[in-house]
Amino acid sequence: MKILILGAGAIGGYVGGRLHQHGADVTFLVRPARQQAMQRDGLVIKSTKGDITQKVKTVLKGGEGGPYDVVLLTPKAYDLDSAIEAIAPAVGANTTVVPLLNGMRHLDVLDAKFGKDKVVGGLARVGVALSKDGHVLHTSPFAAISFGERRAAPPRASLAELDAAIKKSGIDGGLHKNIVQDLWDKWIMLCSLAATNCLMRGSSGDILEAEEGRAIVMETVDECQKVAAAAGHDPGEKGMQTIRGFLTVKGSRFTASMLHDLEKGSMVEADHIVGDMIARAKKAGIATPILRTAFAHLQVYMHRRPK
Amino acid sequence: MKILFLGAGAVGGYWAAKLTQAGAADVTLLLREKRAEIVRKNGLVVKSPKGDFTVPVKVVTQGSDGGPYDVIVLACKAYDLPSAMDSIAPAVGKDTTIVPMLNGHAHFATLDAKFGAEKVAGGLARISGMLGPNGEILHSGASGVSFGERDGKPPRKSLTELDAACKKAGIDGGLNTNINQDLWDKWLMLGSIASMCSAMRGTIGDIMATEDGEAIMNEILEECRKVATAEGYAPSDKAFSTVRTALTTKGAKTVASILGDIEKTGAVEGHQIVGDMLGRAKKHGIAAPNLRFAYAHLQTYEARRARGGLK
Numbered sequence: 001m002k003i004l005i006l007g008a009g010a011i012g013g014y015v016g017g018r019l020h021q022h023g024a025d026v027t028f029l030v031r032p033a034r035q036q037a038m039q040r041d042g043l044v045i046k047s048t049k050g051d052i053t054q055k056v057k058t059v060l061k062g063g064e065g066g067p068y069d070v071v072l073l074t075p076k077a078y079d080l081d082s083a084i085e086a087i088a089p090a091v092g093a094n095t096t097v098v099p100l101l102n103g104m105r106h107l108d109v110l111d112a113k114f115g116k117d118k119v120v121g122g123l124a125r126v127g128v129a130l131s132k133d134g135h136v137l138h139t140s141p142f143a144a145i146s147f148g149e150r151r152a153a154p155p156r157a158s159l160a161e162l163d164a165a166i167k168k169s170g171i172d173g174g175l176h177k178n179i180v181q182d183l184w185d186k187w188i189m190l191c192s193l194a195a196t197n198c199l200m201r202g203s204s205g206d207i208l209e210a211e212e213g214r215a216i217v218m219e220t221v222d223e224c225q226k227v228a229a230a231a232g233h234d235p236g237e238k239g240m241q242t243i244r245g246f247l248t249v250k251g252s253r254f255t256a257s258m259l260h261d262l263e264k265g266s267m268v269e270a271d272h273i274v275g276d277m278i279a280r281a282k283k284a285g286i287a288t289p290i291l292r293t294a295f296a297h298l299q300v301y302m303h304r305r306p307k
Numbered sequence: 308m309k310i311l312f313l314g315a316g317a318v319g320g321y322w323a324a325k326l327t328q329a330g331a332a333d334v335t336l337l338l339r340e341k342r343a344e345i346v347r348k349n350g351l352v353v354k355s356p357k358g359d360f361t362v363p364v365k366v367v368t369q370g371s372d373g374g375p376y377d378v379i380v381l382a383c384k385a386y387d388l389p390s391a392m393d394s395i396a397p398a399v400g401k402d403t404t405i406v407p408m409l410n411g412h413a414h415f416a417t418l419d420a421k422f423g424a425e426k427v428a429g430g431l432a433r434i435s436g437m438l439g440p441n442g443e444i445l446h447s448g449a450s451g452v453s454f455g456e457r458d459g460k461p462p463r464k465s466l467t468e469l470d471a472a473c474k475k476a477g478i479d480g481g482l483n484t485n486i487n488q489d490l491w492d493k494w495l496m497l498g499s500i501a502s503m504c505s506a507m508r509g510t511i512g513d514i515m516a517t518e519d520g521e522a523i524m525n526e527i528l529e530e531c532r533k534v535a536t537a538e539g540y541a542p543s544d545k546a547f548s549t550v551r552t553a554l555t556t557k558g559a560k561t562v563a564s565i566l567g568d569i570e571k572t573g574a575v576e577g578h579q580i581v582g583d584m585l586g587r588a589k590k591h592g593i594a595a596p597n598l599r600f601a602y603a604h605l606q607t608y609e610a611r612r613a614r615g616g617l618k
Contacts, residue, residue: 211603
């Protein structure tokens with residue numbers, strides 16, 4: 001099985017690096033500067049699960065080195081359009097595109113471009129960052145990706161193969177029977193976390209110190225749950241308990257990466273994570289007063305940010 | 308008349324400098340040692356679009372020095388009120404009137420309890436400016452003050468004298484026969500702009516550039532108007548529409564000073580300006596969802612600041 005990974009950023013670098021390390025046929029589609037650095041230094045992973053530096057295959061164009069069975073997409077949501085353009089020549093008749101993005105909107109965009117049958121669902125839970133010199137820094141104990149068919153059908157052969165390769169590589173997760181629900185569960189959690197952390201400019205623990213902080217976090221989660229339910233993907237009481245529990249740990253210093261991006265002055269995935277949730281709420285006639293306010297905050301940020 | 312100013316920031320410093328320059332009153336500043344040293348050395352240095360000037364002024368560091376005073380102007384921040392009250396206590400004599408220039412309303416209960424309601428007049432400032440790096444007063448526009456009896460009775464002699472001194476010095480405003488209404492009008496404006504500029508982290512123009520910014524601003528103005536009305540101080544339609552226009556002007560660079568404090572990771576008057584407004588909304592059974600998130604924002608800021616978690 002041939003795997004193409006778009007980008008060798010934090011998640012793509014980690015997942016692709018582990019797959020390569022354990023014998024999968026992996027190619028990275030990268031920009032020239034990144035290719036030079038990788039040819040010089042190799043792909044460097046510093047991880048709680050073991051450091052490794054290795055030579056890997058890189059290409060500059062999607063049309064090189066194919067055809068591929070699987071294309072793993074790990075861009076930021078605001079780079080999706082250029083990512084689609086880059087991989088388009090690599091997507092053949094039997095290629096499966098596995099996007100590992102948060103939210104849902106990218107699926108519509110990918111479906112429109114490549115056709116629904118080529119695009120499966122996927123998401124990553126890897127606590128990882130890229131250092132200034134391009135090293136993949138995996139500092140957290142968890143490293144998981146999950147993926148699967150978006151309709152109730154047995155997985156296609158390439159997904160079963162990818163599952164085997166992922167398991168062999170020591171990455172948790174793998175094939176997921178109900179990936180769409182998993183995507184919604186994670187989106188509810190992430191949207192609530194990002195919206196409240198950014199609107200309040202603090203960690204979940206800081207927010208709980210405000211008199212109404214807890215109530216506001218709970219209402220945000222409720223707003224997201226209603227949107228998911230309207231789409232037929234209510235996480236259910238047990239799923240909601242997990243999400244609420246995660247967001248209300250007293251003293252927690254945990255913060256959404258969107259808040260880090262915002263405090264660094266970087267681009268943020270506001271439209272994709274928060275804006276799209278609001279758009280779906282509007283369509284379903286659901287009121288989202290807190291998400292609305294959080295999105296206004298993010299729009300002010302984007303407006304003020306030097307272009 | 309003898310006036311003691313506690314604080315020589317943008318408000319106290321500018322006002323004291325104008326009175327002194329015009330010879331309109333016998334002015335003394337009560338300052339902390341560090342600020343006192345600067346002002347003794349340089350005088351009050353004012354940079355203003357209305358003209359720069361420097362005047363020497365009397366400075367004391369103890370409230371017991373130089374009194375008794377006819378009027379004590381309290382020009383401190385709300386979070387400095389307890390220490391400010393301790394500082395002025397020895398300067399408050401039998402016939403002294405205290406004119407606090409703080410934002411909001413919460414300070415009146417504290418001052419009344421300490422000094423007696425009859426000694427405490429109402430007051431507010433519309434002076435915009437800040438202190439420069441060398442302690443100079445960077446005055447940037449409005450230069451009005453407003454003060455008066457809170458019970459609506461004819462003004463006491465010291466307030467009419469203060470009014471005359473302000474007029475002589477070219478300070479706008481002065482004695483106001485309905486100071487409570489003026490206090491509420493200003494608080495309504497400040498509660499709205501401070502809530503929005505801090506919780507949204509931007510200027511009025513930045514907020515108006517978003518999809519829902521104007522709607523949220525209008526809602527918060529309505530929340531404050533309902534609270535003011537329930538407290539018996541509904542703004543006139545004209546006053547309200549003036550504020551609304553100022554706070555919903557596209558492209559406006561207008562910003563609440565609290566945002567500057569936040570961006571410098573400084574102390575903020577969150578309770579005084581937003582929390583107390585929200586508390587009164589709750590007391591009257593008024594739904595105030597937007598004041599609520601703004602206050603949660605400010606309390607989150609304070610929690611993060613307290614743990615040293617700000618850059």
